[in-house]
C-alpha cells in the first residue's frame with residue numbers, strides 16, 4: 001500500500017483550473033519530486049495536501065486514511081509536515097524554541113499547569129528541551145540553539161525549518177523548493193541533508209524543485225505538472241528524457 005495516494009484531485013480559482021485530475025502514488029521511504037514550469041500548480045498541490053485549500057474534487061489518502069478536506073492542523077497530526085518556498089521560521093524566537101513549537105503537537109500541559117509551573121509542566125518542558133536538542137544535534141545546529149533564528153545563515157535556516165517540520169513526527173515531509181536562493185555549496189549540503197533525513201528517519205519525502213541538479217541527484221521518481229495537469233511520471237532518468245517534458249521546460 002502506498003503511503004500517499006492521491007486520486008483525481010482538482011481545484012479552480014475563478015475561471016482558472018489550477019490543478020486538474022491530479023494523481024500521485026508515493027511509497028513509504030521514497031524520495032519523490034514534483035516538478036514543472038512556473039505557475040504549473042505545484043505549490044497549489046502542496047496547499048491541497050496540507051489543507052490550506054479544500055479541493056473541489058478528489059481524494060487524498062495517507063497511510064490508508066482519508067484526509068481529504070481536513071484542516072491543516074488535523075492533517076499535520078495525521079502525519080504531514082511541510083516547509084515553504086520562502087522560509088517561514090519564527091524569526092524572533094531562538095533556534096531551540098522554533099523546534100519546540102513543532103514538538104508541541106505531541107506534548108501537552110494545561111495553561112494552568114504552565115502558569116503555575118506545576119511539576120507536569122516542568123517535566124514536559126524538560127523532555128521537549130532534550131528532544132529539541134537531539135534534533136538540533138542531528139542537523140549540526142545544537143551549538144546555535146540560543147541564537148535568534150533570523151541570525152542563522154540562509155542554509156542553516158533551511159535546515160532549521162526541516163528540523164521543525166520533523167519535530168511534529170510526520171510520516172510524509174513536503175519540501176517546497178528547498179534549494180531556492182542557495183549557492184551550489186549550500187545546495188550540495190542540502191542534498192546530503194535530505195538523503196540523511198530519509199535514511200535516519202525512514203522518511204517519505206515529496207519535494208518541489210526547479211534545481212535540476214538536485215532533482216536528478218536525489219529524486220527516485222518524478223511527476224511533472226504542466227498547466228495543472230500531470231504531463232509525465234515515472235523514474236527520474238526516464239522522465240527527464242521525455243521529449244514532452246523537455247518541450248514544456250524549454251517552452252517550445
Ligand SMILES: Nc1ncnc2c1ncn2[C@@H]1O[C@H](COP(=O)(O)OP(=O)(O)OP(=O)(O)O)[C@@H](O)[C@H]1O
Nearest residue numbers: 013016018036037038039040041042043044045085
Ligand atoms: N489562491 C489563489 N487564487 C487565485 N489563483 C491562484 C491561487 N493560488 C494559486 N493560484 C494560481 O494557480 C496557478 C498555479 O500556481 P502555483 O503557485 O501552484 O504554481 P507553481 O507550479 O507552484 O509555480 P512556481 O514554480 O512559480 O512556484 C497560478 O496561475 C497561480 O496564479
